[in-house]
Amino acid sequence: MGVRSRERHARRAWIVPWIMPALRTLTRRVQRQSLPDAYRLGCQLGAWFERLKPGREIVRRNLEVAVGRPLTRLERRDFEHRYYRHLGLCLVELLRLPNVTPATFSRYFEPGDEARVREVYDEGQGLICVVGHSGQWEMAGHLAGVLGFTITTSAKFSGYPLLDDYMLGLRTSLGQRLIPAKGSMWALKKALGRGEAVGINADQEARNNPVFAPFFGVQAASVSSPAQLQTRTKSPIAVVAVHRVGAFRYRTTLLDLIRHEPSGDREADVQRITARVNLALEDSIRIYPEQWLWSHRRWRRRPVDEPPERRFERVTDSAPLDLVGSGRPPQEAWVTHEREDATLERAEGPLPEELRA
Numbered sequence: 001m002g003v004r005s006r007e008r009h010a011r012r013a014w015i016v017p018w019i020m021p022a023l024r025t026l027t028r029r030v031q032r033q034s035l036p037d038a039y040r041l042g043c044q045l046g047a048w049f050e051r052l053k054p055g056r057e058i059v060r061r062n063l064e065v066a067v068g069r070p071l072t073r074l075e076r077r078d079f080e081h082r083y084y085r086h087l088g089l090c091l092v093e094l095l096r097l098p099n100v101t102p103a104t105f106s107r108y109f110e111p112g113d114e115a116r117v118r119e120v121y122d123e124g125q126g127l128i129c130v131v132g133h134s135g136q137w138e139m140a141g142h143l144a145g146v147l148g149f150t151i152t153t154s155a156k157f158s159g160y161p162l163l164d165d166y167m168l169g170l171r172t173s174l175g176q177r178l179i180p181a182k183g184s185m186w187a188l189k190k191a192l193g194r195g196e197a198v199g200i201n202a203d204q205e206a207r208n209n210p211v212f213a214p215f216f217g218v219q220a221a222s223v224s225s226p227a228q229l230q231t232r233t234k235s236p237i238a239v240v241a242v243h244r245v246g247a248f249r250y251r252t253t254l255l256d257l258i259r260h261e262p263s264g265d266r267e268a269d270v271q272r273i274t275a276r277v278n279l280a281l282e283d284s285i286r287i288y289p290e291q292w293l294w295s296h297r298r299w300r301r302r303p304v305d306e307p308p309e310r311r312f313e314r315v316t317d318s319a320p321l322d323l324v325g326s327g328r329p330p331q332e333a334w335v336t337h338e339r340e341d342a343t344l345e346r347a348e349g350p351l352p353e354e355l356r357a
Contacts, residue, residue: 041092058297079290094167110249155171193233202226210224219302245327
């Protein structure tokens with residue numbers, strides 16, 4: 001954390017004790033609500049985020065890099081509507097994590113790639129689970145607990161003990177172990193040596209020892225820890241995403257399974273594996289583009305040898321991002337700004353039967 005970040009962190013510390021009672025009250029309310037009411041609350045929070053538009057300029061800049069051109073006003077408006085609603089739903093879903101248990105799994109999850117991931121885990125060589133901030137990423141770690149995996153996940157914490165302790169209780173309610181991302185390599189390596197799974201979020205900017213690899217065709221400072229772990233432990237890498245496919249309905253997708261295939265040049269292997277992980281994470285975003293954390297400065301750090309005139313230039317033939325997404329039928333490309341239930345169903349897919357009660 002830089003000096004300016006530490007100063008901002010200190011300035012905000014006073015508000016945490018004030019918001020904790022409200023957060024606890026909101027959690028109790030959300031966990032007791034019916035699914036339709038909780039879903040509508042998430043959409044209402046999304047509408048509030050849409051008015052505030054946190055990180056709007058970063059979102060728009062990132063979209064232009066991924067799409068490869070400036071967006072029209074209509075494209076920008078409709079995408080931001082879907083994106084901020086996704087953030088509102090993510091908050092409600094996070095607070096409801098303890099409601100998803102082995103007994104209720106089929107109520108929330110459509111058939112996906114859980115069995116394939118389980119097969120790799122059962123090989124006993126350890127499993128490096130790579131996820132990005134795409135779909136409901138908190139559900140991905142929680143899902144490991146639902147499926148009975150022993151998993152240790154490296155995570156970033158806010159630095160506010162009251163908030164971190166409370167959120168830790170939600171995120172580890174089914175046995176997932178969370179450790180600080182900084183200095184986590186030794187603990188992750190030990191877990192893999194025991195044949196366990198480890199979880200890593202690898203789609204944000206790497207500040208320390210980054211590997212530059214294409215992300216939507218543009219060089220990005222990328223997290224190399226999955227590749228570093230594989231070259232040291234020979235454990236397979238599973239790039240996984242849990243997307244929201246309806247109201248409190250999710251699907252698990254195994255985007256890529258990367259086996260240990262050493263070339264004899266460890267540095268080249270790390271570069272190759274990192275690029276392949278990036279490509280799989282990119283594929284995850286292409287399914288539901290609005291379900292990624294666009295407010296992160298993904299392409300901020302540039303290679304030292306990149307000429308200014310070639311800044312953000314595409315270095316691969318990766319296709320520009322289609323804002324519609326492959327997970328949504330073409331006729332559902334854009335949603336209106338109505339808030340009626342019919343519009344929500346059109347945007348997110350049919351409501352499950354239990355939501356109609």
